[in-house]
Amino acid sequence: MPLPDSGVETHTVDGLRAWLTDCVATHLDRPADAIDTSVRLSDYGLDSLYVLAVAAELEDHLDISLDPTLMWDNPTIDALSEALVAELAQTHV
Amino acid sequence: MTAPTTTPDTVTNRLDLLLASLGGPGLPFSAETLAELDRAETFPAEACAFLDAFGLRRYYVPVEHGGALGDFSAVMTMLRSVSRADLTVAASHGKTYLGAVSTWIAGEPEAARRLGERITHGETVSCALTERDHGSDLLAGEVTARLAPDGGWLLSGEKWLINSATRAGLVTVLARTAEAGGPRGFSLFLVDKSRLPAGTFSCLPKVPTYGIRGADISGIAFHDAPLPEDALIGAVGQGVETIVKALHLTRTGCAAMSLGAGDQALRLAAEFTQGAQAGTIPLARRPYIRRELGDAAAGLLLADAVGLVAMRSVHALTGEMSVVSAVAKAFVPSAVDEIVARLLQLLGPYGLLGAGDPHGRFAKLERDHRIIGIFDGSSLVNRNALIEQFPRLVRAYRKGRWDEAGLAEATGPHVPLRPFRSDALSLLSGDGASVVAGLADAVAQVRAIASAPLAALTERVLDATGRLHEEMAQVRFAPRAVPAHAFDLAERYELCFAAASALHLWVRTSPAGGDETWLRGCLVKALTELGDKVDDTELDVLDDLADALVSRPPGTFRTLLDHLGQAGPADSREATAS
Numbered sequence: 286m287p288l289p290d291s292g293v294e295t296h297t298v299d300g301l302r303a304w305l306t307d308c309v310a311t312h313l314d315r316p317a318d319a320i321d322t323s324v325r326l327s328d329y330g331l332d333s334l335y336v337l338a339v340a341a342e343l344e345d346h347l348d349i350s351l352d353p354t355l356m357w358d359n360p361t362i363d364a365l366s367e368a369l370v371a372e373l374a375q376t377h378v
Numbered sequence: 379m380t381a382p383t384t385t386p387d388t389v390t391n392r393l394d395l396l397l398a399s400l401g402g403p404g405l406p407f408s409a410e411t412l413a414e415l416d417r418a419e420t421f422p423a424e425a426c427a428f429l430d431a432f433g434l435r436r437y438y439v440p441v442e443h444g445g446a447l448g449d450f451s452a453v454m455t456m457l458r459s460v461s462r463a464d465l466t467v468a469a470s471h472g473k474t475y476l477g478a479v480s481t482w483i484a485g486e487p488e489a490a491r492r493l494g495e496r497i498t499h500g501e502t503v504s505c506a507l508t509e510r511d512h513g514s515d516l517l518a519g520e521v522t523a524r525l526a527p528d529g530g531w532l533l534s535g536e537k538w539l540i541n542s543a544t545r546a547g548l549v550t551v552l553a554r555t556a557e558a559g560g561p562r563g564f565s566l567f568l569v570d571k572s573r574l575p576a577g578t579f580s581c582l583p584k585v586p587t588y589g590i591r592g593a594d595i596s597g598i599a600f601h602d603a604p605l606p607e608d609a610l611i612g613a614v615g616q617g618v619e620t621i622v623k624a625l626h627l628t629r630t631g632c633a634a635m636s637l638g639a640g641d642q643a644l645r646l647a648a649e650f651t652q653g654a655q656a657g658t659i660p661l662a663r664r665p666y667i668r669r670e671l672g673d674a675a676a677g678l679l680l681a682d683a684v685g686l687v688a689m690r691s692v693h694a695l696t697g698e699m700s701v702v703s704a705v706a707k708a709f710v711p712s713a714v715d716e717i718v719a720r721l722l723q724l725l726g727p728y729g730l731l732g733a734g735d736p737h738g739r740f741a742k743l744e745r746d747h748r749i750i751g752i753f754d755g756s757s758l759v760n761r762n763a764l765i766e767q768f769p770r771l772v773r774a775y776r777k778g779r780w781d782e783a784g785l786a787e788a789t790g791p792h793v794p795l796r797p798f799r800s801d802a803l804s805l806l807s808g809d810g811a812s813v814v815a816g817l818a819d820a821v822a823q824v825r826a827i828a829s830a831p832l833a834a835l836t837e838r839v840l841d842a843t844g845r846l847h848e849e850m851a852q853v854r855f856a857p858r859a860v861p862a863h864a865f866d867l868a869e870r871y872e873l874c875f876a877a878a879s880a881l882h883l884w885v886r887t888s889p890a891g892g893d894e895t896w897l898r899g900c901l902v903k904a905l906t907e908l909g910d911k912v913d914d915t916e917l918d919v920l921d922d923l924a925d926a927l928v929s930r931p932p933g934t935f936r937t938l939l940d941h942l943g944q945a946g947p948a949d950s951r952e953a954t955a956s
């Protein structure tokens with residue numbers, strides 16, 4: 286559920302990209318600078334089901350409900366950041 | 379077509395009457411006939427034909443596509459009834475729903491209408507996901523569909539260990555449509571064998587199996603089989619998503635089938651312990667045997683609570699089915715497997731006798747039921763699915779967030795169900811599990827109306843659930859490395875879910891001062907399995923359940939619904955055994 290105080294303004298593509306990179310790095314137990322945001326998450330071993338766990342954290346972070354297939358349709362951090370910003374813009378209209 | 383408006387209960391009653399009437403000597407649902415078919419590994423064609431004539435197939439087709447499926451709990455209750463009589467028949471006949479469900483979820487309305495027509499006219503539909511080297515891992519499949527140069531698709535590869543692959547005229551096939559695979563790399567096709575040129579497909583030999591021996595468990599191989607464009611179900615790349623959602627429904631159906639087998643096991647054991655004499659005291663009156671029977675009765679009621687809430691949740695908590703169906707499929711078949719194994723001990727040597735002996739039914743039931751915990755996603759695969767959702771479940775539980783209206787409908791057995799909407803299915807539940815998150819609220823209500831001992835039991839369930847969520851919150855894992863202890867937590871989660879289901883059902887049906895026996899039985903059983911200390915006086919309720927079990931007329935079944943104050947006379951739903 287969208288909450289009014291979720292701080293929409295702060296969610297830029299760059300901000301989300303940085304957050305996602307940290308999140309993925311934590312899951313993979315690697316430094317954030319070892320993550321290439323244009324590489325498919327599955328190439329890092331984050332398979333289709335596991336990647337849904339990232340979706341759960343994203344929901345927490347953004348305080349919205351996401352369709353988990355967003356993770357499947359946008360398989361890189363770059364694509365996902367763009368899609369999320371679009372999604373957030375829609376949710377908060 | 380104006381279908382007669384029959385309430386679900388009366389259709390189920392009619393089916394129960396039909397099954398009973400076909401259970402006499404020499405008839406297709408008699409134990410002897412079914413045992414003989416099993417021994418000969420022969421398909422129960424006659425029994426299936428009677429179910430066709432009854433119109434059971436119409437309940438596999440949603441009303442909007444020309445069938446009679448409106449209320450999922452009705453069709454699942456019917457499958458439970460058939461399963462009581464014979465799991466081979468239930469798995470073989472019910473398979474058509476599994477084969478069709480992807481089209482109901484993702485197919486074009488016109489394709490769904492055509493499929494509905496084929497099904498009601500008698501066509502069997504199979505669903506082929508598994509391959510020789512790949513089962514649970516859907517993304518490993520090698521069967522491939524390539525775009526054909528002149529339109530349509532060319533399908534190649536082999537699906538194996540598939541129920542009804544040979545007998546079915548239509549097969550839903552999951553095939554790789556992007557070389558790299560991945561969650562968007564697979565698509566579903568409805569393959570019509572009658573439209574394939576000779577030589578482009580071949581059915582594989584029947585595979586001998588441990589149980590359900592008469593079923594058509596085989597496979598199918600495709601050799602550049604040309605499929606028309608409209609064979610595609612939904613969009614290219616939508617296959618895995620559709621199947622995962624379809625499994626939310628079919629796994630719930632598997633739980634219903636499992637409960638049918640549990641009903642029969644309990645009935646056979648009760649009748650055996652009343653009839654057999656050890657010395658002069660009937661077995662059922664010996665304290666140990668009585669306790670075992672009571673334990674089994676409590677275990678089945680607890681599983682029944684999960685099954686009942688799960689099938690109502692299909693309508694009422696649709697978006698939570700990723701959790702609910704995983705609990706139902708992991709918990710119910712495991713619980714029934716365990717009940718059957720323990721009752722088998724009670725029967726002693728008689729549990730091991732084969733066809734020909736009146737007690738041979740029990741051994742057949744044990745063999746037949748074992749498959750339910752394996753196909754359509756094993757207990758482990760479902761526990762794995764639960765573990766993947768731990769973070770969301772913990773979050774919703776801690777926030778005390780649940781869908782109040784949905785929960786009231788899912789756990790109010792007499793509340794009319796809203797229409798099912800397949801577009802509300804979700805790969806992951808956004809709301810966690812309302813059944814569990816709403817537990818504290820239900821416990822508070824129990825406190826107001828229940829006896830002190832019952833209220834105390836419910837408080838302990840709530841404590842155990844709270845502690846469990848703290849442990850669940852600690853689980854962290856790298857991709858594909860779910861730690862072993864998380865599976866224990868998943869099992870405990872199932873028990874908390876089951877106890878919560880029973881509690882909600884009781885709160886919504888029992889006036890203050892009403893019967894508490896069945897609920898106390900469920901909670902005592904759940905707490906024992908959770909490792910909570912349950913004292914002797916609390917365990918006495920199991921003996922009450924055993925006495926109720928052995929005192930009912932031979933050949934009758936009593937499900938949890940019968941305890942929940944039906945609108946009519948309490949025993950009106952008791953079916954006569956086949």
Ligand SMILES: Cc1cc2nc3c(=O)[nH]c(=O)nc-3n(C[C@H](O)[C@H](O)[C@H](O)COP(=O)(O)OP(=O)(O)OC[C@H]3O[C@@H](n4cnc5c(N)ncnc54)[C@H](O)[C@@H]3O)c2cc1C
Nearest residue numbers: 505506507508512513514515539540541753754756758762
């Ligand atoms: C009688 C019968 C009928 C069947 N009918 C059909 C049908 O109609 N259509 C169809 O497509 N398939 C059907 N199957 C196949 C069945 O669904 C598969 O056997 C099942 O999915 C398991 O796949 P697998 O055999 O490849 O084992 P695997 O997937 O290799 O699993 C092996 C073991 O590992 C466990 N396991 C797997 N993944 C995990 C995990 N993530 N975490 C923990 N443990 C795990 C499993 O529980 C199992 O114990 C049928 C099977 C039988 C026996």
